[in-house]
Amino acid sequence: MSHSQKAAEFVQNEAKTNWHNETLWWVRNKRDISTQKIPEWEELRSLGSAVKENVMTNLADYLEEFEKNATANGIHVHWAADGQEHNRIVQSILEQHNAKKVVKSKSILTEECGLNHHLEDIGIEVVDTDLGERIVQFAKQPPSHIVLPAIHMKKEEISELFHKHLQTEEGNNDPQYLTEAARQHLREKFLNADVAITGVNFGIAETGGFVVCTNEGNADMGVHLAPVHIASMGIEKLIPRFEDLGIFTRLLARSATGQPITNYTSHFHRPESGKEIHVVLVDNGRTAQLGREKFRNSLKCIRCGACMNTCPIYRRSGGYSYNSTVPGPIGSILSPGFDLKKNKSLPFASTLCGSCSDVCPVKINIHEQLYEWRQVIVSEGLDASPKKFAMKVASKVLGSSKLYFSLGKMARKSLSTLPNKMIYNNLNAWGKQRDLPKPPKESFKEWYKKNRS
Amino acid sequence: MSDSRAAILSRIRDLNLEKKEHPVIPDFEKNGDVKSQFINSLVASHVSVIEGNLDTSLFEQITSKNDIIYSNVDELSSLSTIQKDQLEDQLTLSSLDHVIVRGEIGVGENGAIWLPEINIEKRVMSFITLHLIVIVSKNDLVHDMHQAYSKIKELPGFGLFVAGPSKTADIEQSLVIGAHGPKRMTVLLTD
Numbered sequence: 001m002s003h004s005q006k007a008a009e010f011v012q013n014e015a016k017t018n019w020h021n022e023t024l025w026w027v028r029n030k031r032d033i034s035t036q037k038i039p040e041w042e043e044l045r046s047l048g049s050a051v052k053e054n055v056m057t058n059l060a061d062y063l064e065e066f067e068k069n070a071t072a073n074g075i076h077v078h079w080a081a082d083g084q085e086h087n088r089i090v091q092s093i094l095e096q097h098n099a100k101k102v103v104k105s106k107s108i109l110t111e112e113c114g115l116n117h118h119l120e121d122i123g124i125e126v127v128d129t130d131l132g133e134r135i136v137q138f139a140k141q142p143p144s145h146i147v148l149p150a151i152h153m154k155k156e157e158i159s160e161l162f163h164k165h166l167q168t169e170e171g172n173n174d175p176q177y178l179t180e181a182a183r184q185h186l187r188e189k190f191l192n193a194d195v196a197i198t199g200v201n202f203g204i205a206e207t208g209g210f211v212v213c214t215n216e217g218n219a220d221m222g223v224h225l226a227p228v229h230i231a232s233m234g235i236e237k238l239i240p241r242f243e244d245l246g247i248f249t250r251l252l253a254r255s256a257t258g259q260p261i262t263n264y265t266s267h268f269h270r271p272e273s274g275k276e277i278h279v280v281l282v283d284n285g286r287t288a289q290l291g292r293e294k295f296r297n298s299l300k301c302i303r304c305g306a307c308m309n310t311c312p313i314y315r316r317s318g319g320y321s322y323n324s325t326v327p328g329p330i331g332s333i334l335s336p337g338f339d340l341k342k343n344k345s346l347p348f349a350s351t352l353c354g355s356c357s358d359v360c361p362v363k364i365n366i367h368e369q370l371y372e373w374r375q376v377i378v379s380e381g382l383d384a385s386p387k388k389f390a391m392k393v394a395s396k397v398l399g400s401s402k403l404y405f406s407l408g409k410m411a412r413k414s415l416s417t418l419p420n421k422m423i424y425n426n427l428n429a430w431g432k433q434r435d436l437p438k439p440p441k442e443s444f445k446e447w448y449k450k451n452r453s
Numbered sequence: 454m455s456d457s458r459a460a461i462l463s464r465i466r467d468l469n470l471e472k473k474e475h476p477v478i479p480d481f482e483k484n485g486d487v488k489s490q491f492i493n494s495l496v497a498s499h500v501s502v503i504e505g506n507l508d509t510s511l512f513e514q515i516t517s518k519n520d521i522i523y524s525n526v527d528e529l530s531s532l533s534t535i536q537k538d539q540l541e542d543q544l545t546l547s548s549l550d551h552v553i554v555r556g557e558i559g560v561g562e563n564g565a566i567w568l569p570e571i572n573i574e575k576r577v578m579s580f581i582t583l584h585l586i587v588i589v590s591k592n593d594l595v596h597d598m599h600q601a602y603s604k605i606k607e608l609p610g611f612g613l614f615v616a617g618p619s620k621t622a623d624i625e626q627s628l629v630i631g632a633h634g635p636k637r638m639t640v641l642l643t644d
């Protein structure tokens with residue numbers, strides 16, 4: 001299904017669509033207030049972008065440096081060419097420890113690799129511990145936003161889910177009460193887990209360590225209680241130096257939620273005595289994207305979600321309309337790299353207003369890349385929308401002034417007399433949720449001739 | 454497994470990308486009174502701030518009679534109601550009411566406090582307790598994260614910037630304090 005078809009499903013619930021739109025815009029506003037408190041904000045964005053530029057153009061060296069230092073720190077480093085290999089590596093670590101119970105904290109990468117399904121298929125209990133992720137896991141859905149996984153759900157729906165899975169009171173929709181129920185339920189999971197899996201926000205080449213940021217503290221509860229910690233890390237998550245964290249910790253939370261920093265910024269360099277840390281470095285299409293000059297910049301992404309919160313399309317179409325792990329503007333330039341055919345509608349799910357590029361903390365030229373993908377998709381003949389036919393006709397008509405004026409005259413007459421069926425049909429993709437304005441009696445040219453000549 | 458390592462590295466090297474330099478991080482101008490910035494940031498993040506000295510009587514006000522307390526601060530060790538070796542038991546850990554630790558650096562712009570693992574005793578302790586109490590000296594305050602990172606000379610096996618009690622807004626963006634970890638955090642700012 002294309003983006004617009006899925007978006008049509010989402011907007012059917014008008015009240016919810018409005019709520020979704022307004023709530024994300026409110027988060028965007030919090031971001032603005034928070035970033036304006038830092039006089040050097042723009043300079044920080046440029047620095048963040050330049051550091052990532054340095055990473056992208058020296059990636060192999062930094063990966064080797066990271067591996068060497070991490071290994072010296074007593075961290076086991078693994079390499080996975082794709083999602084399947086990542087899952088097999090995780091599975092083999094679990095098997096070595098005879099692990100049956102896994103707690104997981106937010107990791108978009110494991111979502112991308114389909115890790116949960118893989119592990120559940122071999123009989124392992126995987127519990128997502130971020131509250132939002134636990135909610136969508138109960139609902140058997142993927143997250144709809146990379147920072148706010150359950151932003152598409154209302155508290156009534158969450159209450160119903162919790163009533164079913166956690167036996168909370170029916171109809172009690174109080175967020176405080178529901179969060180407390182999840183706390184009790186997840187505390188028990190933390191205490192009994194064999195292995196904890198987390199994502200990685202930043203891997204540091206110079207020191208061979210990595211940083212995980214959360215607000216809930218769920219990543220830390222998991223890894224410090226379980227004997228084994230597996231951290232899944234996309235190879236683009238590297239930063240060269242420890243001091244670079246100064247830049248990125250300032251950029252990340254302010255861009256994501258408007259907080260001045262995440263509650264917990266945890267730095268892992270060596271395992272606690274008697275425990276193990278494994279890092280799985282994952283390619284899964286990243287080196288291919290690195291090779292696409294026009295789209296390389298997308299690898300700078302630090303997954304703050306700001307481009308989603310600000311996007312007029314995302315806010316009104318919801319995360320699921322993108323049908324990919326990373327939705328929204330950045331997802332629409334990453335996903336076509338994975339599978340162009342499947343994701344061909346995504347680069348068109350944008351007004352190209354550029355708001356995403358304006359808020360991006362690492363200055364990715366998101367809207368320009370969306371436009372670039374459109375060129376690729378059209379030149380490969382993949383665009384088969386009704387708009388295409390209309391555009392062809394339009395280019396003929398607009399290319400000939402004679403044709404334009406005579407057809408214009410006809411349209412002004414016929415639009416007011418034709419039955420709706422003739423106007424709003426499959427050939428008119430623009431007429432789906434919109435009404436045409438009333439046609440004027442005369443064209444501007446005719447009016448001008450009469451009045452000014 | 455090592456096959457993938459070689460494949461990934463050579464895929465990258467074969468691209469032969471023109472190398473870009475790492476930028477120099479400038480010394481940004483720091484303005485204002487760092488102590489009041491630090492306190493304001495903490496209060497905004499739902500942290501109670503007390504100014505005072507390491508006096509055990511201070512803690513009587515913020516703890517209750519039968520609470521389980523573990524202090525990893527030597528001067529306050531008399532406040533501990535459990536022994537160090539009891540921390541090996543996960544159920545004891547999970548019943549901790551108050552944990553008292555010393556913070557090394559406090560950051561004005563966001564209220565973050567650096568806790569290296571040596572100050573925590575067990576890594577999970579500052580997450581699993583109901584109430585986290587952190588002692589920070591006024592002399593250890595810095596303005597921003599750049600200064601904070603440059604002050605960390607020795608890298609601990611684990612270290613943490615903590616900036617408030619555990620929180621979530623995953624249900625309709627309503628803020629709830631105490632998602633998994635502490636429901637309460639107090640900072641004692643000493644001279």
Ligand code: SF4
Pocket residue numbers: 255300301302303304305306307308330356359360361362363364366
């Ligand atoms: S593209 Fe930029 S704004 Fe969007 S999630 Fe990534 S870092 Fe944030």
